[in-house]
Amino acid sequence: MKKTITFGIPCYNSADYMDRCVESILVGTGYADDVQIVIVDDGSTKDDTAAKADAWAARHPAIVKAVHQDNGGHGVAVMKAVAHADGVYFKNVDSDDWVDADAARALLDQLRRFIELEDRIDLVITNYVYEHVEDHTHNAVDYRRVLPTGMVFGWGQIGHFMPWQYLLMHALTYRTDVLRASELQMPPHTFYVDNIYAYVPFPRCRSLYYLDVDLYRYLIGREDQSVNEKVLTSRVDHYWRVARIMMRAYHLYDDIDSAQLRGYMLSYFTIIMAICSVFSKMSERDDAEAQLQALWDELKDYDARMYRHARHHVVGLVTNLPGSVGKSLTLGGYRVAQRVVKFN
Structure with a gap:
């Protein structure tokens, strides 16, 4: 049956x-x-x-x-x-x-x-x-x-x-x-x-x-869980991979007819890019910042409007503040959000 x-x-x-x-x-x-x-x-x-x-x-x-x-x-x-x-x-x-x-x-x-x-x-x-x-x-x-x-x-x-x-x-x-x-x-x-x-x-x-x-x-909360902060930081390249697949799934402004769905998907994709930014800054990989920049450059080349939304939306701005002071502020903001929402 x-x-x-x-x-x-x-x-x-x-x-x-x-x-x-x-x-x-x-x-x-x-x-x-x-x-x-x-x-x-x-x-x-x-x-x-x-x-x-x-x-x-x-x-x-x-x-x-x-x-x-x-x-x-x-x-x-x-x-x-x-x-x-x-x-x-x-x-x-x-x-x-x-x-x-x-x-x-x-x-x-x-x-x-x-x-x-x-x-x-x-x-x-x-x-x-x-x-x-x-x-x-x-x-x-x-x-x-x-x-x-x-x-x-x-x-x-x-x-x-x-x-x-x-x-x-x-x-x-x-x-x-x-x-x-x-x-x-x-x-x-x-x-x-x-x-x-x-x-x-x-x-x-x-x-x-x-x-x-x-x-x-x-x-x-399990220590070996994929969303555990230490585990996620060590696997930030997995998030880069996922972000690229999501990026190339659609040209959101061209492919999604519903304005509400388009807005939702833009916001969700922006969060994914923000996660890439935060954990790239936390990563001990020598190439993390370069790989993050390459991801942003690829998004800009693929779809400039999606890039502008993800990079210049308030979430994109606060997770990509420039310089060492900006990095400290970005990570401090992440810590506050983590304590409030307890998402990992």
């Missing part, structure tokens, strides 16, 4: 925490037979991730599928799950995260209604919650003042997103055919590709729905 939704779980040496993720989906959706879970073992070698994936599939063969591949990185594993998805809808849940049971039931019920009524909804948006390891606090991100609630809408009806409120991967449930048609370029062995996932498919999403539930629980 056609599944209502596929949950993809990319796993790499995830044995210590993947069980909670899988179980949260099974319990939250009531072990429903119109739900699919695709666990992708991304070439795990240090633990029994592969065996656990197979065990879950053996235990629930009508629901869980285990897929094994050579290590390709997070984005490759996500798209492998998409390739194996039988669901009309697809949601990625990283193996160290989990879903809220009540919210998962609400999402599944809503998706079933869409399918029963033959309403084509390309993107369903739900809230997510930062679960902070270090102090056991929670920080929910919702869209109540930004998106219409409980109705189908288009990009022309969205409001203004605050910088901490963008539509990250955690908030998104796509129609599977939208993801496949987007032909996402997920570079192998690259972190932070969730930004590509939450950007490139958007122009293909014509109809949207906001379900105001706190579905996704996003664990943050």
Whole structure:
């Protein structure tokens, strides 16, 4: 039978925490037979991730599928799950995260209604919650003042997103055919590709729905996590790579008809360039500043209007202040924002 939704779980040496993720989906959706879970073992070698994936599939063969591949990185594993998805809808849940049971039931019920009524909804948006390891606090991100609630809408009806409120991967449930048609370029062995996932498919999403539930629980604070400050700084070149893919996905002023969607995508891309700027300044790489300048030069050559928006918008200005004093101010501003929003 056609599944209502596929949950993809990319796993790499995830044995210590993947069980909670899988179980949260099974319990939250009531072990429903119109739900699919695709666990992708991304070439795990240090633990029994592969065996656990197979065990879950053996235990629930009508629901869980285990897929094994050579290590390709997070984005490759996500798209492998998409390739194996039988669901009309697809949601990625990283193996160290989990879903809220009540919210998962609400999402599944809503998706079933869409399918029963033959309403084509390309993107369903739900809230997510930062679960902070270090102090056991929670920080929910919702869209109540930004998106219409409980109705189908288009990009022309969205409001203004605050910088901490963008539509990250955690908030998104796509129609599977939208993801496949987007032909996402997920570079192998690259972190932070969730930004590509939450950007490139958007122009293909014509109809949207906001379900105001706190579905996704996003664990943050593990020392080996990709968003950990030290880890991110050491992998700033991954962000350069992601920024280039996002840059070249569109000439935003020419390709995006909706002014509201264009404005959102410009703002989001500006944040990505700001992240590149901040962490290039924090990096100990000798070539970091030169590589950052090369990235800005490439953007200017590719699309001068996108460059002007990203570089001369207030966010671009404060994250690229010149000289040693400017660098200190930029990093000081980042520290303040980090303490307030606690995004890593």
